[in-house]
Amino acid sequence: MSSVGNFLPNQSRTCDTTGLPVCLTAQFFIKAHAVCAVVFLLVGAIGAILLALTRWPAVQLLGPTWYYRTVTLHGINMLIFWILFFEVAVLYFCCTSLLNSRLFSRGVAWLGFVLMVVGALMTDVAIFQGRSDVMMTSYVPLKASPWFYLGLILVAVGTLIGVVNYFLTLYIAKRDGTYDGSLPLVVFGATAAAIIAVVAILHGAVALIPTWAWSMGWLSEPPDAAWYRLIWWGLGHVSQQVNVCAMVSVWYFLATLTTGAKPLNQAVCRTAFVFYVLFINLASAHHLLVDPGVGATWKIWNTSYAMYLAVLASMIHGFTVPASVESAMRAKGYTKGLFGWLFACPWKNPGFSAFFLSLVIFGFMGGITGVTLGTQQINIIAHNTLRIPGHFHATVVGGTTLAFMGLTYYVVPLIFRREYYARPLARIQPYLFGSGIAIMALAMSFAGSYGVPRRVWDADAGANLSAGANLMLAGVGLGGTLAFIGLLTFILLTVAAVFFGKKNEGRPMTAW
Amino acid sequence: MSISPPPPGWFKAPTGGERTWVGIALLWCLLMFLMMPYWHFRGKQNSTGEAYRVAPADFAARVERFVESNKVAEDPQSKKPIVEPAPGGDAYLQARMWDWYPVLRLKKGQEYRLHISSLDLQHGFSLQPMNMNFQVLPGYDHVLTITPTRTGDYRVVCNEFCGIGHHTMVGKIEVRD
């Protein structure tokens, strides 16, 4: 690089493995957010196994009160806390190391971080106190304790502050000329994620602030139920697009780290990211396909053109990412046959296997189920059945979470500068988790096709489950248990490495 | 590389396999885009979202009038009235923590305008084992135009979380010849 960084003296280091610059302030906050992410992942994981064992009719571990409480706890800690903390860490990494820049402000980073932590703890305490059994969607007029909403609002504000810190870092990097030309592709994708995050958080504020005021008794009436659903899904769906953008950026990043992949045509990849930004927020309409209050024309319009242009973006990435790996592998001489390059890929490297499994699970299971569920007629037979969690455990768990796990196998050695123990275990972890989630998501989807509702403690009470439905729910229990073992392996290995791993300062990380 | 600034001149049209794929993907998405309105006219089951604002108390009063004038029996299990609306007419189903009221008796092959609303929280209308699902919101009279095509007893399960008794909220629709 011909340009020079804008680091203050002694405030940066050079990575011994990749040669990338590391801003020490950013490094501190990457660590802080990553540690919190994994803590909330653990909370969510405990919820996960309890839920999987409760939905398995032969086991039905929890009673109704704790089942509903745990659905709330699991949804919030996983989908919001684990994902958001990790994403802020990803953003801080992208805007500093990849742009050769320092982080804009330590104080702003502290503020955002503290708000997120305080908010997350507040919401979790409110859930455990038992007056907030409202599910993560908190559909009005269900009412939670005010602390529940306030905590979520603080998490959102904290995230927004982190995003602002990101944009200001982009600004100072540009101003100081720390890089030549355009943003690297991974940073471009992260920026798309950050832009969409702002849109999501604003929707969240519009939905949750009046709801909070009502729970405080400041407003006599709750927000209108249909209005709330429309705006809440502006948060709920749009934030999934943040996850997709972050995940795809991580794919590009891991493909580069593990195989030296180069995208064939960056204009195509970047255009696809722009599609996410432009077209996605309207797709929140597909959550309202069987709602009263919005008409058929509105439903069709908003779920067709906009959604399919976003689908187009995913189909493009689904090609360009593996294509970039293929061309890198072929360039290395693995040219035998049509798929020789694929067999020669570093399947023992958990960074690679997690990334590739994430691509496959997200693309095939998540993408196909998502497009199917988003059609007007099929939604009638799928709305609020287990097909819905079946879909999003393929996207945000088999996809995003697995990609983030793969990235962690590099974050710990490169940012925490600690080595993993039990490396053979780490090598199989992505397969364990990926197959468990795939089995569970499929079983959920089939159970849902039999009419089994989501979020219900005892489906038998109403649905008189058929043998097929019972079998599929057992599959949810078994697949869920397998995924839980994979998830716990990941958490234990990572915690052990972060706190007790062998230091690798001053030398390259042990290659996977 | 994806992690460093792209070389100058990166902004160019795709070529080769990539170009083909973008073309295929675009066509596929356009096709799906057209299928959405097409199926709305061709498909047999559609959710039009027809709905009217209604205050919960007013809806409850309409349900009560409907039950009084159309009640034909009492359900031995649930002790709820069994109500048979006039073919081609309006039928009402009221959701409340945690029951569906009343039990409806419909005639096969007749069209009904089924009005569903909630008196308290959001609920989910899930007709089993048909597996058809609609959202039920307080303040909205959700009108479904339905024609039962098979006789039998159907269960109405609540599939939107509505509090601790959610899983016990089961109603009934009977379809007779």
Ligand code: HEM
């Ligand atoms: C070991 C891994 C996991 C297992 C076994 C698991 C299992 C489950 C089960 C059984 C449910 C309840 C479905 C129902 O009864 O309605 C559920 C709900 C959910 N899960 Fe997971 N899950 C896992 C990981 C995750 C992760 C990593 C995320 C997010 C990143 C996630 C997000 C959610 C959400 C958002 C819900 C819906 C909650 C609601 O309905 O309000 N899960 N999960």
Ligand SMILES: [Cu+2]
């Ligand atoms: Cu209900």
Ligand SMILES: [Cu+2]
């Ligand atoms: Cu319910």
